[in-house]
Amino acid sequence: MTIAIVDYGAGNLVSVKKAFDWLGQESVITSDPAQVATAQKIVLPGVGHFASTAALTQSGLRDAISHAIQNGVPFLGICVGMQWMFERSQESPETPGLGLFRGQCEHFSAEVKAPHVGWNQLEVASTSRLFRDLPAWFFVYFTHSYRASIGEETTARSDYGGAFSAAVERDNVFGLQFHPEKSGELGLKLLGNFCAL
Amino acid sequence: MLTKRIIACLDVDAGRVVKGVKFANLRDAGDPAEMAQAHSAAGADEIVMLDISAAHQQRATLLDTVRRAARQLFIPFTVGGGIRTLSDAAAVFSAGADKISINSAALADSSLITQIAERFGSQAVVVAIDAKRTDGTARWQAFTHGGRTASGRDAVQWALEAESRGAGEILLTSMDRDGTAIGFDCELTRTIATAVRIPVIASGGAGGAQHFVDVFQQGQADAALAASIFHYGYSRVSELKQELGLHGIPVRWPC
Numbered sequence: 001m002t003i004a005i006v007d008y009g010a011g012n013l014v015s016v017k018k019a020f021d022w023l024g025q026e027s028v029i030t031s032d033p034a035q036v037a038t039a040q041k042i043v044l045p046g047v048g049h050f051a052s053t054a055a056l057t058q059s060g061l062r063d064a065i066s067h068a069i070q071n072g073v074p075f076l077g078i079c080v081g082m083q084w085m086f087e088r089s090q091e092s093p094e095t096p097g098l099g100l101f102r103g104q105c106e107h108f109s110a111e112v113k114a115p116h117v118g119w120n121q122l123e124v125a126s127t128s129r130l131f132r133d134l135p136a137w138f139f140v141y142f143t144h145s146y147r148a149s150i151g152e153e154t155t156a157r158s159d160y161g162g163a164f165s166a167a168v169e170r171d172n173v174f175g176l177q178f179h180p181e182k183s184g185e186l187g188l189k190l191l192g193n194f195c196a197l
Numbered sequence: 198m199l200t201k202r203i204i205a206c207l208d209v210d211a212g213r214v215v216k217g218v219k220f221a222n223l224r225d226a227g228d229p230a231e232m233a234q235a236h237s238a239a240g241a242d243e244i245v246m247l248d249i250s251a252a253h254q255q256r257a258t259l260l261d262t263v264r265r266a267a268r269q270l271f272i273p274f275t276v277g278g279g280i281r282t283l284s285d286a287a288a289v290f291s292a293g294a295d296k297i298s299i300n301s302a303a304l305a306d307s308s309l310i311t312q313i314a315e316r317f318g319s320q321a322v323v324v325a326i327d328a329k330r331t332d333g334t335a336r337w338q339a340f341t342h343g344g345r346t347a348s349g350r351d352a353v354q355w356a357l358e359a360e361s362r363g364a365g366e367i368l369l370t371s372m373d374r375d376g377t378a379i380g381f382d383c384e385l386t387r388t389i390a391t392a393v394r395i396p397v398i399a400s401g402g403a404g405g406a407q408h409f410v411d412v413f414q415q416g417q418a419d420a421a422l423a424a425s426i427f428h429y430g431y432s433r434v435s436e437l438k439q440e441l442g443l444h445g446i447p448v449r450w451p452c
Contacts, residue, residue: 011318012290019271048318115320115365117396118419119242119449120199139200139449141273143320143365160199182273182295184237 003027003195004039006065008055011047016078019181019188025195033064041194042068046080050105050146051092053084066098074197075173079144082168082175091146100173101153105146112161114145120158122166122178128155130167130174130193140166140183147177172197200447201413202420203434204243204398205236205427209278210250212262226425230266236427237272240434242449244270245368245422247298247325248278249343260292267293275323277368283312290317298368300325301341304348304355307362314363322366323398324359328352328385329372337385344372352385353392360393367397368422374402376425381408386416398422406440413446 003020005013005027013029020027027043028035036042042065046053056062069075077085086097089105108114119139124131140158147164150157156167158178168175174194180187207214207229214226226232233244246266248259263276276289277298286297297317303310303324314322327344328337337352348355356367369389371382381402390397396419399412403423412418427434438450 012295012321014267014291014293015295018267018293022269022271047320113394113396113419115395116199117320117366118199118202182271184271188271 002039003041003043004036005029006036006042006044006056006061007031008052008059008061010049010052010055010080011045013045015179015181016043016045019191020195023188023192023195031059031061033060036061036064037068039068039073041074041197042076043194044075044077044081044084046078046082046084047143048080049091050080050083050089051095053080053097054092054095056084057096062098069100069173072172074194076194077173077175078181079177079179082177083146083148085168085173085175086148089146100170101148101151101168101175103148103151105148107146109161115143116145116147116160117143119183120160120178122156122158124156124167125154128167128169129197130169130190131155132193134186134189134193138186140178140180140187142166142178144177198447200242200449201418201441202242202398203240203409203437203441203448204245204420204422205233205241205434206245206247206400206422206424207232208247208249208424209259209262210248212259215249229262230268233266233270233274236434237270239427240438240450241272241427243273243275243420245275245277245298248276250278260288263289263292263294277323277325281309283309283316286313286317290321296321296323296365298323298325300327301346303359304339304341304350307358310359310362310364314365319363319365322364323368324356324364324366325368325370326352326356326359326389327370327372330382330385335384335388337388340372344375353389356389356393360395364395366395367393369397369399371401375400377402378404378426380404381412381416381418381421383411383416386412386418390417390419396420406437406444409437409441410444410446413441
């Protein structure tokens with residue numbers, strides 16, 4: 001049972017891999033669309049700029065991910081990986097997202113410092129499969145400047161200059177704005193829940 | 198609500214944690230991987246590991262130490278010391294660091310900040326500023342090479358440039374307070390924290406809970422870093438956080 005950690009040349013994927021290693025889950029960091037297409041689960045991490053997700057389209061990874069999702073393969077987007085699941089982001093309006101969720105990601109209001117860096121509180125909806133057996137609220141680690149607003153698919157919210165979507169979920173697709181791989185034991189439990197889907 | 202971060206710092210020399218007073222008279226304090234684990238379990242929000250000998254001895258950060266410490270650490274982990282190029286940084290990231298901290302090399306060539314930020318994201322780039330007060334003034338100068346060399350740069354101006362070059366955070370150490378346990382330099386911290394838009398981590402001088410309250414309230418720090426008060430059991434992170442909670446400082450507790 002292999003989890004494909006999608007490498008599109010942006011950022012550092014070692015931390016996510018390390019978390020799956022610790023959980024005893026086989027995972028592979030890959031930029032090969034064929035390998036992504038045959039994976040049992042797909043994780044799209046992402047740090048850095050939304051524009052870097054353009055590489056997903058050019059490399060064929062976008063199509064591989066899209067087909068896998070249609071076939072019911074569980075997909076998890078983390079940070080910019082979650083933002084890419086929306087239609088677009090203010091950070092790079094010309095770069096299309098995957099459009100799994102409606103709307104665009106927007107910059108934090110000027111009232112608060114950006115990026116939003118540190119441990120903030122999550123408020124979790126009881127209906128989430130990903131948050132199964134986790135507390136109704138707990139702290140997780142964020143580092144980002146853009147965020148999605150609250151919508152129908154929001155399963156956890158956080159507050160920084162107003163409420164925003166910290167987690168989204170529909171059927172087999174999941175997005176986390178924070179870093180579960182950097183959020184201590186509860187973050188690992190969350191990744192464990194994804195592995196168990 | 199976004200909480201104030203308490204960061205445990207491991208100053209490492211030759212693979213061992215040490216902590217000096219004003220950058221000298223180093224004492225041995227333990228194994229880096231074990232201590233990183235212990236601090237995480239006690240409630241530290243983040244771990245910073247600084248290879249304090251690296252810059253002046255011109256040697257690479259001990260990647261093995263980083264790898265060993267990172268393996269079981271699932272909170273943010275920053276590594277600094279001796280990172281001079283993009284490939285030095287890449288090696289530290291592949292060993293398991295989430296962020297790198299640069300000081301001397303960034304002052305020598307600030308485009309290094311941009312290079313690393315473009316490849317790994319701004320959130321992964323911490324610019325460390327060792328600031329020393331010019332006697333009798335509210336001005337500070339940035340120092341390099343473990344506090345040995347005056348850069349001639351004003352610390353506030355340098356912080357602003359680092360931000361514009363792509364730094365994601367500033368790790369601000371008061372050289373005057375480092376290792377003294379008499380409290381953070383709140384004036385320095387506030388001056389820089391209000392000048393830049395990125396988070397500022399205050400460092401140097403932590404001796405007790407009240408010092409953290411002061412640097413968060415008066416200094417407007419986003420995070421505070423300490424080393425020796427945690428290493429020698431003067432104060433556990435968990436006790437410190439309970440104390441901060443009583444003073445109305447938002448902290449991640451229980452963890």
